[in-house]
Amino acid sequence: MEEMILEFENVTGSKGKFRLQDISFTLPAGYMMGLMGANGAGKSTLMSYIMEEDARYTGTIKIDGVDIRKNHAYVKNLIGFVSGGHGFFEQMTAIENARLLSGFYEKFDMERFKSTMKEMGVSMHISYQKLSRGEKLKFQMAFAMAYSPKLYLLDEVTVGMDPVFRLDFFKILQRVIETEESSVLMSSHIESEMKQKTDFLGILDEGRMTWFGESPDFSKDM
Numbered sequence: 001m002e003e004m005i006l007e008f009e010n011v012t013g014s015k016g017k018f019r020l021q022d023i024s025f026t027l028p029a030g031y032m033m034g035l036m037g038a039n040g041a042g043k044s045t046l047m048s049y050i051m052e053e054d055a056r057y058t059g060t061i062k063i064d065g066v067d068i069r070k071n072h073a074y075v076k077n078l079i080g081f082v083s084g085g086h087g088f089f090e091q092m093t094a095i096e097n098a099r100l101l102s103g104f105y106e107k108f109d110m111e112r113f114k115s116t117m118k119e120m121g122v123s124m125h126i127s128y129q130k131l132s133r134g135e136k137l138k139f140q141m142a143f144a145m146a147y148s149p150k151l152y153l154l155d156e157v158t159v160g161m162d163p164v165f166r167l168d169f170f171k172i173l174q175r176v177i178e179t180e181e182s183s184v185l186m187s188s189h190i191e192s193e194m195k196q197k198t199d200f201l202g203i204l205d206e207g208r209m210t211w212f213g214e215s216p217d218f219s220k221d222m
Contacts, residue, residue, distance in 0.1 A: 003029040005150050005183040006063055011049065013057025018045040019207040020057070027183050027200065029150075032173060034194035034215065035187040037204035043187035046204070047155050051081060064150045077105055080144025082137060083155040090129040094139050097128060098146070105147040113146035120172075134165045141172060152176065154186035158193060170197050 006027040013020055020042050027033045035043050049055045050063070053072040061068050068075045088097045094117065102108040117124050120138040122131070131139060137157055144152060152173070158166055173184055188194055194201055195215050203211040 003181065004062070004065070005029050006033075006050075006185060007061070008046075009060040009062075011057050011059035011061060013049065013055065013059075015045050015048060015055070018042055020045055020049070021207045023059070023209050025200075025202055025209065025212050027151075027185060029181050029183055030177050031199040032177060032184040032186070032197065033200040033202065034198035035185060035202050035204065036189060036191060036194045037187075038189060040206075041204040042207040043204055044155060045207075047081075047153050047185075047187065050079065050151075050153065077107070077147065078150040080141075080147075080149035080152045081155070082140040082144060082152065082157055084133065084137070084157060084159065085155075088128050088139075091127055093125050093127055094122065094131070095124040097139075098124075098143060101143070102146070108147045110146065113142055116142040116145055133160070134162060137161075137169070141169075145176065148180055148182070150182050152182060152184045152186075154184065156187055156189075158186075158188055158190065166193075 004026050008023050008025050011020055011023040018040065023046065035046065037043055049057055050061060050068065063075050063078050066075055066078075089100070092100070098110065098113050102110060114124065117139065120142060122135045122138045122142070128136065128139070158169070161169065176182060177184060186198070198215045201211070201213065201215040202209050
């Protein structure tokens with residue numbers, strides 16, 4: 001029986017002016033899922049329901065079989081969140097951020113963090129605010145990989161990304177899901193990228209999931 005990393009069952013709720021309506025899907029281990037839709041379609045809202053402990057919704061969200069509302073502190077150790085706007089301490093260096101925040105993650109492996117940063121060619125000794133956008137994303141991936149999450153959440157990370165780095169970034173993601181029992185959920189409005197790089201695709205429109213299936217089938221059904 002296939003292990004399910006992420007399960008949404010009849011999830012409905014609102015956050016500000018944004019709303020999700022009866023969202024249901026499953027993401028098995030070892031796969032990459034794209035979440036596509038125009039700005040305001042509900043992509044970031046869906047991810048916030050996973051990340052925020054006080055999110056208000058009906059239905060059920062599970063990560064690795066655990067209902068996130070019943071043990072959110074435990075579930076946070078299963079999530080690696082990467083975002084262009086993800087907040088770390090701007091004045092601190094990458095290694096200082098890692099040392100300070102690693103204590104929140106039970107399985108954090110500092111040596112793996114250091115080796116991944118070295119492999120990605122990112123300095124650990126300059127302040128976070130001085131890193132380029134691409135370097136910040138690499139740092140966030142290295143930080144997440146250090147505690148081996150089950151689910152990587154990537155919120156619009158490829159927007160404005162250098163084409164060369166985009167290829168490297170997807171190679172990193174592919175290696176992660178091939179070597180670990182994990183999966184990736186990434187949001188984007190870039191249709192070609194989602195169809196080519198992901199295994200499954202969900203289309204959001206005004207808070208509803210209007211299509212879900214294997215990515216190669218998307219063009220056939222449209």
